[in-house]
Amino acid sequence: MTFVTQFARRFPATFTAARHAAFGVGAAVTVAAAAAAAPYCDRLLDPQAMPEKYASLAPVYASADTGWIFASNQLRQSFKIKDKPKEMLEEILTTLEGQGVKVAILVAPPRPVVAGQGILRKTMGEAAADYDTAKALRSFQDMLADLRATGAIVPDLSALALGDPDLRRRFYFRRDTHWTPTGAAESAALLATQVSDAAPELVMAEGPSIVGWKGRIEERGSLADLVRKSCDIKLPVEKTPTAVFATPESVEQGLLGDSPAEGQSGKRIALVGTSFSDRYKRDHYRVADALAAAFGRDVDNYSVSGGGLHRGMQGFVKSGGLAGGDYDLLVWEFPYTQNLNSTKRLGAVLKALRAASQG
Incomplete structure (x- = not known):
């Protein structure tokens, strides 16, 4: 069983939230896709597994290959002022x-x-x-x-x-x-x-x-x-x-x-x-x-x-x-x-x- 399957079964609500947290409701962002980028550890994708201080920033995308790290709060695409x-x-x-x-x-x-x-x-x-x-x-x-x-x-x-x-x-x-x-x-x-x-x-x-x-x-x-x-x-x-x-x-x-x-x-x-x-x-x-x-x-x-x-x-x-x-x-x-x-x-x-x- 893959990490993604285990994660989805154990935390179904969190899994759904993680798919959408970075991009808004309706976005087809999956933890599986993130896993393909080889994060430093799987906990970065799971808010319940991260320290409480950082949980709201999950999923966090990171790669040792590029050296870049992006938290979900940095992935806004709309900046419209009301x-x-x-x-x-x-x-x-x-x-x-x-x-x-x-x-x-x-x-x-x-x-x-x-x-x-x-x-x-x-x-x-x-x-x-x-x-x-x-x-x-x-x-x-x-x-x-x-x-x-x-x-x-x-x-x-x-x-x-x-x-x-x-x-x-x-x-x-x-x-x-x-x-x-x-x-x-x-x-x-x-x-x-x-x-x-x-x-x-x-x-x-x-x-x-x-x-x-x-x-x-x-x-x-x-x-x-x-x-x-x-x-x-x-x-x-x-x-x-x-x-x-x-x-x-x-x-x-x-x-x-x-x-x-x-x-x-x-x-x-x-x-x-x-x-x-x-x-x-x-x-x-x-x-x-x-x-x-x-x-x-x-x-x-x-x-x-x-x-x-x-x-x-x-x-x-x-x-x-x-x-x-x-x-x-x-x-x-x-x-x-x-x-x-x-x-x-x-x-x-x-x-x-x-x-x-x-x-």
Whole structure:
């Protein structure tokens, strides 16, 4: 009797749920197809066999051949924003701009799309047929268009990653959910270019922000941790280079305590984000450094690891970020996995903004 047959007989409800969890009701995703991709262990496909902390992420698709790991929460194909959340996002943007703060949004693109259909087939087996990278990409880009309609500056990081084969290969870690320092640095550079087009007074840097690559960081990998705790298999850490950033004159002056350069307001940039900008209790992927170099300005990082869509923004507002007029640009960073239809989280941001305006 195969593992799949045993699993289906022992856990019929779980078997049915596993078929659909990653792709939605009606998708013909089978545990048998996933097994064909040779996962590190069968427990990755069974939420009842995985540690409780990770059970909601099953089925988890992994392959020693490709080195990639994909949890089910990363396999969304629809990013459509509903009407009510759109209205709430627009109110958030309008409120911030009313305080003199322009908003730019960095949305890290879907990992499966960046990895590509070929990697998915090798990692997920026949189950990959139910994840359409082209469909997911279209939906993601439609979501970006909806965000732009709120008044925010929103670069398309999927086009950035897919437009350069080398960057595509290095944009994401294979055994971690986050972008690499390379992905972060190139994303910050693109954002600065688009902000410069829309509001040139907000960008002080001239020339490229990335002048080379030196040194490496190590990433043990959140998905590698999942495999270790579920399968008792320790995977190697991933090592990736970090950027050497230009140090614009305006930033040097700020570090020395001098007055702002001519044409510069002296105001700073606020970064409010997620673990993509606050990992291991620090900015592990150097997002703030990348933004500082790309914009030629000081950046204060209010990001909160595990804070989701809202806690970084809440922290910024509640700490008086809008009170002193110190910021004229806010960079809101969150990955594609965040739920923009969460009226509860968006409502928490609006509540903080309203309280700040009254106080």
